[in-house]
Amino acid sequence: MVVGDCMLDKYIWGDVRRISPEAPVPVVQAESQTCRLGGAANVVQNLSALGVTPHLVSLCGDDSDGRELRDMLKKVGCRVEGLYSSARPTTVKTRILARHQQIVRVDKEVTSDLLKDERERLWKSVLEILPQVKGVIISDYAKGVISQPFIGALIKKCKARGMFVAIDPKERHFNLYKGVSIITPNLKEAHTALGIPFSHCSDEEIKIIGWNIVKKYNLPYLLITLSERGMALFDREKSVFRHLPTVAQKVFDVTGAGDTVISVYSSSITSGALPYEAAYLANYAAGLTVAELGTACVDPQSLLEACGVKTTL
Numbered sequence: 332m333v334v335g336d337c338m339l340d341k342y343i344w345g346d347v348r349r350i351s352p353e354a355p356v357p358v359v360q361a362e363s364q365t366c367r368l369g370g371a372a373n374v375v376q377n378l379s380a381l382g383v384t385p386h387l388v389s390l391c392g393d394d395s396d397g398r399e400l401r402d403m404l405k406k407v408g409c410r411v412e413g414l415y416s417s418a419r420p421t422t423v424k425t426r427i428l429a430r431h432q433q434i435v436r437v438d439k440e441v442t443s444d445l446l447k448d449e450r451e452r453l454w455k456s457v458l459e460i461l462p463q464v465k466g467v468i469i470s471d472y473a474k475g476v477i478s479q480p481f482i483g484a485l486i487k488k489c490k491a492r493g494m495f496v497a498i499d500p501k502e503r504h505f506n507l508y509k510g511v512s513i514i515t516p517n518l519k520e521a522h523t524a525l526g527i528p529f530s531h532c533s534d535e536e537i538k539i540i541g542w543n544i545v546k547k548y549n550l551p552y553l554l555i556t557l558s559e560r561g562m563a564l565f566d567r568e569k570s571v572f573r574h575l576p577t578v579a580q581k582v583f584d585v586t587g588a589g590d591t592v593i594s595v596y597s598s599s600i601t602s603g604a605l606p607y608e609a610a611y612l613a614n615y616a617a618g619l620t621v622a623e624l625g626t627a628c629v630d631p632q633s634l635l636e637a638c639g640v641k642t643t644l
Contacts, residue, residue, distance in 0.1 A: 332460050333378070334388045334453075334485065335371030335470030335477060335499075337414070338422035338440075339400055342367070347429040359429050368403055369424060370590075371470035374499070377594035377628040378468075379408045386460045388413035388453050389476055390445070392421035413456035417449060422474050444478040457485060465601040466495035468593055469511075473501040482507045497597045499589050500524070505548070512600075513552040515593050516544075521555050524548070538572050541565045552606050556592055556617070564610045573607055578618040578637070591620045591628060612638070 342365045347357040368376045371389055378385040387409055391397035393416040400421055404411050419441040427434045445453070453476070461467075467489055471477040482504075489496045496511040502523040508514055518537070522529040524544050532540070537555065545553050545567050553565040561577040595616040599609035615637045616629045629637075 332386045332388060332413075332457070332464045332466075333371050333374050333468045333470055334457070335374070335468075336422065336472035336474035337368075337372040337387070337389045337391055337400060338370040338424060338472070338474070339372075339396055339403075340367045340369035341365070341423060341425040343425065343427045345427070345429055347434075357429065357434060359427055359434055366399065366403070368400070368407070370422065370472045370474070371476075372400060372404060372409075373590040373628070374468055374470045374594050375404060375409045376407045377591050378598060380628040380630050381594065381598050381634075382631060383594075383598050384408065384410065386410045386413060386464060388456045388460065390415050390417040390419070390449060390453070392417060392419060394421055396421035396423050396439075410460075413453070413460055415449070415452050415456075417445075419475070422472075440474055442474050445475050445481070450478075450481045454481065454484065457488070461488065461492065461494070464494075466497070466597055468597050469496065469498040470590070470593070471499060471501040471504055473503060477501070477504060477507070479507060486511055495597065495601055497593050497600075499593045508548055510549045512550075513554060513596070513606075514544075514548070514550060515554045515556060515589065515596065517556045517558070517589065534574065537563055541572065554592070554596065554610055554613070556589060562592075562610060562614050562617075564607060566606060573610070575610055575614045578615050588617050588620050591616050594628070595634070 343361050344363045345359040345361040347359055349358050351358050375385040375387050391400050397416055401411055420439055422440040425437040498508050498511050498514045500514050500516050500520055502520055505524045519529045521540050541553055541555055541563055545565050551567050555563045559577055562575045564573045592613045595613040596609045599612050616634055619629045619637055
């Protein structure tokens with residue numbers, strides 16, 4: 332089950348041939364437009380590509396973007412009975428690109444916490460879906476779905492059932508994540524978790540930061556994504572730190588890479604993989620997605636081939 336903030340990622344593609352006479356800005360001659368799933372919806376898409384049947388608990392607007400979001404989710408095999416329409420608009424990020432270079436991004440969103448009746452509707456879906464799933468991913472993009480008391484009740488319910496819970500975190504909500512199975516912050520978010528200024532720290536400093544996060548938030552595992560430096564996995568039970576160097580051949584766009592990481596890690600763990608094995612697969616999956624422009628996902632065959640496994644699924 333994926334609980335979190337859904338959105339659409341729209342891309343307007345074109346070329347720049349002149350500067351506007353109205354202001355010193357480029358004029359993009361639009362040539363095409365594409366739309367992709369973003370946020371929690373991209374996590375769902377990644378899970379579906381891996382062969383998992385995802386259940387989504389989220390909100391979208393009662394608008395044309397919301398209907399497009401719902402249709403796209405159905406096409407990737409997501410169960411959408413937990414996706415409710417709301418008075419708030421569907422979150423949309425529109426990127427304008429010229430020759431693959433992003434010129435500007437326009438966001439349409441409401442980021443306030445959900446209303447009481449909206450939380451109650453989502454909670455009803457949580458209770459209905461939990462018995463059907465092996466684990467929960469909380470995809471927090473700070474657009475309103477993840478807030479107290481909703482997330483506190485969700486984590487408590489999952490703990491009572493002994494369920495795996497992974498969180499892709501947002502800086503302002505770290506105090507809500509204590510005691511879950513794993514969180515997957517990037518290096519900047521890891522600094523925020525401890526209230527310290529961000530810096531491109533050494534490997535030894537990363538180890539100190541990671542163990543402090545594990546202790547502060549009572550985490551069995553922590554996976555910090557390090558961009559071009561790969562990933563760092565912390566195992567509290569075994570007191571083991573593992574650095575997984577990046578396997579990316581090229582980095583074209585990191586958009587949605589975190590969604591891929593948490594999807595591959597979580598689906599691997601709930602399928603019986605050890606934490607290091609799950610992180611290993613997630614690291615290779617991230618290397619594939621950052622080579623693509625915009626949000627992307629991987630299928631099992633591509634992932635196995637990237638890992639050097641010669642097989643036909």
